[in-house]
Amino acid sequence: MPETDLKIRPASEGDSALLLEFIRALAEFEKMADQVEATEATVRETLFGENRRAAVEGIIGEWRGEPAAFAIYFHNFSTFTGRAGLYLEDLFVKPEYRRHGIGRQMLAHLANIAVERNCPRFEWVALDWNQSAADFYETLGAEQLNGWQSFRISGEPLKKLAQTA
């Protein structure tokens, strides 16, 4: 693609409303809009606030000047390597901007950040029925990680467990 078509830039505090728009568009697309609790204020506080907890950052892909894609990522940690890695939490290209290779360029941009920051691993998850995504990731050299089961504790059980500390 001509270099001028796509510009990928870091998200900054002034993008909080835009990021929330993207989050909602992603949730609509996944038919999970009712699960979005994020607000402009939580996005601003969590990504750009002084007391932010996670090392979380965003990038925005602009296609011919229009916001077309976003990604949210943070640094995770691998005990065995002893180093921080780069974890991609979400990547979304608006449907009307697909088939331009924007998703691939966003992944390449993030891979470049990982290499620059000396992160040995770049990781993400995808819905397990999405075979076309899996095939695409394999063409990039990604490997599937198997053998792990994820757990989450939240809401009342989290509070109850905390009270036993």
Next chain:
Amino acid sequence: MPETDLKIRPASEGDSALLLEFIRALAEFEKMADQVEATEATVRETLFGENRRAAVEGIIGEWRGEPAAFAIYFHNFSTFTGRAGLYLEDLFVKPEYRRHGIGRQMLAHLANIAVERNCPRFEWVALDWNQSAADFYETLGAEQLNGWQSFRISGEPLKKLAQTA
């Protein structure tokens, strides 16, 4: 257990060598010792260095004054909640200190940190054949997360992808 038996405290820079010992003990236990690339220097730099990337922290559990357990955790991010969560990367109780409830207390301690920091979720992964672990986590109110496939890109493929940015 008597409160004086177990003391859980944050790991600090002076614990870097101890953390590496724990990492090696965990790897030995999992028969993955050959995969440990971490050194005291990488642990020090990644957890306690000025330029650390990940929001990664550690706690140490001392049983009657002896280091018996450790946990490494960091903050992740959930797009839909718009908030940082707490992710447990590793928890290990030395075999000779098991059956005292130390693991449960370490989890409760971390749940308490999550609640104090307004993290709506506390998450981790376990080996998927470990049914006794899964059963234990369910007694704590944890739910299994299904439907996701993990991907990782590292080494040469990561460098190659980065070069196309």
